[in-house]
Amino acid sequence: MATRQVSRLTLAPQLRDHLTANNLTTARDVLFCGPLDLMELLGLTWQQANALLADVSAQTTPPFTTAWELLTEANGPSAAPLLRTGLPTLDSALRRGVPAGSITELVGPGGVGKSQFCHSMAAAVSLPAECGGLGAGVVYIDTERKFSAARLQEMLNARIAAAQAARAEGHRALPGPGPIAAGAAAQAMQRVVVLSPASTEELSRQIELLPDVVLRHHARLVVVDSIAALARTEYGNAGDRDRGGGGGASGLAGNIMDRQQVLGRIAAQLKAAAESLALPVLVVNQVTTRISRGPQPPGPGAASGQAPGPGPAPGSGGGGDGSLGAALGLKWAHCVNTRLVLQRVGERRFLKVAKSPACAAVILEYVIGPTGLQQVDNADLPEVLYGNALAAPILNELDYGANDAWAAG
Amino acid sequence: MSRRQEVVSLPLPPHLRNRLLEAGFTHTGDLERAGGALGLAKEVGITPAEAHDVLQLLGLGAGTGRGAAGPAGPGAGAAGWGTGAVSAAELLAEAEARPPVVTLCRELDGLLGGGVAVGGVTEFCGEPGVGKTQLGLQLSVSAQLPAALNGPQGQVVYVDTEGSFMVERCVDIAEGAVRHVRALAEAQAAQGRPQLADALRSGAVPYDVEGLLRGIHYFRIHDVTEQLALVTSLPRFLQLYPQVRLVVFDSITFHFRQDMSDMAQRTRLVTAMAQQLISAAQTYGVAVVLMNQVTTKFLEGGGTKMVPALGESWGHAASTRVMLYWGQDHERHAALFKSPCLPPGDVAYAVTTDGIRSLRRR
Missing domain, CATH: 3.40.50.300 (P-loop containing nucleotide triphosphate hydrolases)
Structure with a gap:
């Protein structure tokens, strides 16, 4: 709507020509002018200028609906098929599966199962309906070269075997009708498109082209594994150099601002693509360890005391325990609609919904099995899960800059 | 608001502002004494509709002057810039x-x-x-x-x-x-x-x-x-x-x-x-x-x-x-x-x- 041409708006012809003659060619150009600008530029009176703005606005405002209509639509027959994670607790918490049209983020330390989760979602989408899948394409953007076709095939085969076993038992409830075709796994493999950008530039370009790729392959899922890797390596090194030169915090800060710019652009493109195609987008993010020392963590804790009101303390982990936070900072965090946190406590693994417009925080335990992530029903959850920093604020990587501990380490 | 506001400072389209200034209207007081929309139109050489718009700005032709945000179009009754004032x-x-x-x-x-x-x-x-x-x-x-x-x-x-x-x-x-x-x-x-x-x-x-x-x-x-x-x-x-x-x-x-x-x-x-x-x-x-x-x-x-x-x-x-x-x-x-x-x-x-x-x- 933003690029809507003035020539296609319903306006008086002279006025339209007048606007284009003055280089106001899109609705955006007109609305970015105040009434006074329009008066100067076009020689209109105050009333005319306001009438013009109101007119253009009325034609640019998107149509509205009521919440009731949204609900009827979501439960209607034309609603898009839901993408289930296969983890019952998570599915019931998210209600409509992995949300379509917005970004869902997976955060967790290395080796906890983020990529496994992505692989299993890819399998769930690419499998045909007979095996409980969506029979649709997947775009897998693999920045860390972690995508494993063998693992995907293993998951597909395990799922097909499970579906066949269920059918043999006369389990009518689960999979859809029709026999399972022989080459189901091979076909599913064909539906998964893997892109491996080598730099943020390339990533950015690929995300720009994402809508085309998605439409060409009839994709119902986009996976980015991971968003942080490229940005952190490319921009992180420069930060090291600056720090070595004694420029300390300011060099690092400037660098992170650069990175925020790039990331902001990528995030906005990703989000726009998700929205316009009503696609679920799954993004993997890394965690950073906050190293605090001494009884009173310096920097963030003290600084936030000056914030308006009682400052929102970024770190609630406190102490010297090296609490965890999601990488990439606040601006990115604001782009994320749903945040899932994967965490390991001892030998056990847990998945937690840290942010979702759909539900309050829920926790479940899982193991990594042949079909992907599998839920383990276990009522006794370790206490540590409730008090962890990841539960509460979404930390900012910039805390590093404020901590001398980092420089020393 | 001052009755002596300068015409230059009024939110007017450039061509109207220039015509008013050329005709010697420098302050809002001049406009008020111009003899209504028709008088102003004749003296300055603009159309009566334009003159009406100018006077509306001063609240002389009535109206809110806040076109986009105002609840209604021109209302009845003449009032100065102070229209819309309410007591605490x-x-x-x-x-x-x-x-x-x-x-x-x-x-x-x-x-x-x-x-x-x-x-x-x-x-x-x-x-x-x-x-x-x-x-x-x-x-x-x-x-x-x-x-x-x-x-x-x-x-x-x-x-x-x-x-x-x-x-x-x-x-x-x-x-x-x-x-x-x-x-x-x-x-x-x-x-x-x-x-x-x-x-x-x-x-x-x-x-x-x-x-x-x-x-x-x-x-x-x-x-x-x-x-x-x-x-x-x-x-x-x-x-x-x-x-x-x-x-x-x-x-x-x-x-x-x-x-x-x-x-x-x-x-x-x-x-x-x-x-x-x-x-x-x-x-x-x-x-x-x-x-x-x-x-x-x-x-x-x-x-x-x-x-x-x-x-x-x-x-x-x-x-x-x-x-x-x-x-x-x-x-x-x-x-x-x-x-x-x-x-x-x-x-x-x-x-x-x-x-x-x-x-x-x-």
Whole structure:
């Protein structure tokens, strides 16, 4: 709507020509002018200028609906098929599966199962309906070269075997009708498109082209594994150099601002693509360890005391325990609609919904099995899960800059 | 306003301004003595319609002079620049007549002086995941509380810029509110005041999930242009739907942070937008609630702190500003840090299945 041409708006012809003659060619150009600008530029009176703005606005405002209509639509027959994670607790918490049209983020330390989760979602989408899948394409953007076709095939085969076993038992409830075709796994493999950008530039370009790729392959899922890797390596090194030169915090800060710019652009493109195609987008993010020392963590804790009101303390982990936070900072965090946190406590693994417009925080335990992530029903959850920093604020990587501990380490 | 304002400073299109100046009209007083629209037109050599527009600006031909934001076109009666002035007593009476929008968290309502004020702009800032969207949904439901419970009993405009409006979640909160209202009605009936319970049962006071969802007008905004367009058309919408008592923007910030690189332009646009929202809130007696993101600010000498996004000049947009944050006790907190009439304060609140509620201390 933003690029809507003035020539296609319903306006008086002279006025339209007048606007284009003055280089106001899109609705955006007109609305970015105040009434006074329009008066100067076009020689209109105050009333005319306001009438013009109101007119253009009325034609640019998107149509509205009521919440009731949204609900009827979501439960209607034309609603898009839901993408289930296969983890019952998570599915019931998210209600409509992995949300379509917005970004869902997976955060967790290395080796906890983020990529496994992505692989299993890819399998769930690419499998045909007979095996409980969506029979649709997947775009897998693999920045860390972690995508494993063998693992995907293993998951597909395990799922097909499970579906066949269920059918043999006369389990009518689960999979859809029709026999399972022989080459189901091979076909599913064909539906998964893997892109491996080598730099943020390339990533950015690929995300720009994402809508085309998605439409060409009839994709119902986009996976980015991971968003942080490229940005952190490319921009992180420069930060090291600056720090070595004694420029300390300011060099690092400037660098992170650069990175925020790039990331902001990528995030906005990703989000726009998700929205316009009503696609679920799954993004993997890394965690950073906050190293605090001494009884009173310096920097963030003290600084936030000056914030308006009682400052929102970024770190609630406190102490010297090296609490965890999601990488990439606040601006990115604001782009994320749903945040899932994967965490390991001892030998056990847990998945937690840290942010979702759909539900309050829920926790479940899982193991990594042949079909992907599998839920383990276990009522006794370790206490540590409730008090962890990841539960509460979404930390900012910039805390590093404020901590001398980092420089020393 | 001075009767001696200079013609140069009037908001006029350049060609008209130049004609007036050429004809020797330098001050507004000259225009007033020009003999009405026809006299002015003849003397300056402009059309009577143009002359009429000029005089309207001075309030001589009547009218509001705030075309876009004004509720109606030219009204009757001539008045000066001071039209629209009301006494403080009238304002007080007006404010008391309009019940605020409650959050259903007793402490948070107390902090806000009874709830989110109708007729003003209230801003909530906070980190991702602290409950801004949940609060927006809760307010959308409680703005429809029946007048019998001293609720605004109005409709809602919900502007979703981030795609985080989740209708199933809205159903939860609506169900919670319906249960709450029924329980209140039963309690009243038990005390010998069955009016509300009867009204709910007979449907005279409609308060059910379907009605609540139908009362929420939902706009999905995809970019800055659409947002500006919506804010500009808001007065028109509020004229069409006079029932609306609450407008929620979740969030006001998102597109301005993603979509714009020219900071000067952004400041100008958000300031203009703020003006339009304040004016709409006052003119149509609606509560305008703005959700804002937070950003990291670098402090001199290293260190960072979290501040509301959109910069310093945006700070004037909302008359009441509340920061939502995670406290050291791992609970959600709300801190009031700007208000024309309330003392600053800090309370804890909880997000439950039923919506925003008081925190139950363990």
